[in-house]
Amino acid sequence: MKLALSSLSIATILLFTGCSHKEVYKPDNVKGEWRTAGRISSSIAQTGQSAALLENGHLLTANGEKNIKLPKNYRLINADNTWIITESPEGNMVLFPEDGTDAKVTFDFKRDIAAASIQEDVVAVLFANNEMALYSLESKKLLFKESANIPIAVDARIANPYFLKELVLFLTLDGKIVIVNSETKQLLRSVVVNSDEYFNNVTYMNVIDNNLVASTGNGVLALSQKEAREKYEIRNIAYTTEGIWLTTKQGEVIALSPTLQFKAKKKFPFAHFVGLSVQNDRVYALEQEGYMIALTKNLLAYDVYDIDMDAKNKIFLGDGRFYFDDRYINIK
Structure with missing residues (x-):
């Protein structure tokens, strides 16, 4: 095995290195900064659909942090x-x-x-x-x-x-x-x-x-x-009485009827979505490089905002909030 590895040419190594380069989403226009609304007592350690567990053992639910360890x-x-x-x-x-x-x-x-x-x-x-x-x-x-x-x-x-x-x-x-x-x-x-x-x-x-x-x-x-x-290759999904919205591994946001009839699609090249929520008249898609994309429900218009978030942060969706690291932003 050592012999086989040593026989790799420098050109081959450079080829592999070049292929490993990862493209990331870069918006053409950023409307502004989506400010942090508050903080929790510790960073998120584990996440689930109903709750998350913080590094200090505290429980985080859709309604906020609980005084339970x-x-x-x-x-x-x-x-x-x-x-x-x-x-x-x-x-x-x-x-x-x-x-x-x-x-x-x-x-x-x-x-x-x-x-x-x-x-x-x-x-x-x-x-x-x-x-x-x-x-x-x-x-x-x-x-x-x-x-x-x-x-x-x-x-x-x-x-x-x-x-x-x-x-x-x-x-x-x-x-x-x-x-x-x-x-x-x-x-x-x-x-x-x-x-x-x-x-x-x-x-x-x-x-x-x-x-x-x-x-x-x-x-x-x-x-x-x-x-x-x-x-669909689904990353996130949201379902309300008005319809279904989902994000895909291809960087798409797709709108469907409750019976899966196609309604609209918007593609964001190289976007990796880590959260999705529908609140009031907007669809909020959280992108891992630190962007919030706020779309109209018909996906015809959108704005992009900067968020102070690390790509490695664990994400938890609360009631009208996105939690990440030791803080949260409001989307209601």
Whole structure:
């Protein structure tokens, strides 16, 4: 191996070095600076769709920083108004009350957990091998279990199970939505979001007005009376009653109807979007080189603003805020 490496010519090394040069987004015009609105107590260490964990152990939710400190080396899985779901270094699922009391609950799984959610006494868990399970919160008894295809590789953005009244929607690591009745403990239906082999876990899902929208990194599904699917290399997605907006790996911002009918597209060469939010009459796309692009919902007009942000910062989307490093900006 050493001989093979030493035989590489300088010209070859320079060729590889040249090819590794990365193009970045450079706007033609910057309207001004989008100023920092406030700070949090520490930099962001872990991020998820429902919450983030700061370097000092404090919890950050969509509503702001909580005066709750989680143990060191615990991994944040999910958080709601009642429970903070974490994974201990030993592979156990540990639930901390959101009100900050000491009445924690531990499930001795000793195995890797991908995602989890809680509704009343039902705990829905998706394990890293794509196995789905329901447990009783009070008794810790196993209520339901279903195996699925073990994924080869997954996107780090893993969506947690979704409760819809008595239904549990497991968002699997192989691109499906598996619907289970939590009362009868029966599997009712499985819906394919996307069927790619790699990095195909469901990364997003929401239901508005009986219309379900879900996505992987490679495609999006809309499910109401009919199923509709479209292929996009998705970085971020936002869904409201007015429609769907998404950003792609090609630097595009795309507007769709709630049933995935194409409405508009705007391309920003070499842009790498790290956040997306729809507020009032604007679509806000956060670009990792430190730019906020504020577009009209029809994507016909936009302004670009400078943001004091490092490309390596972890991003968390709150209620009308983008959090990064130890600060945030308002977008409402």
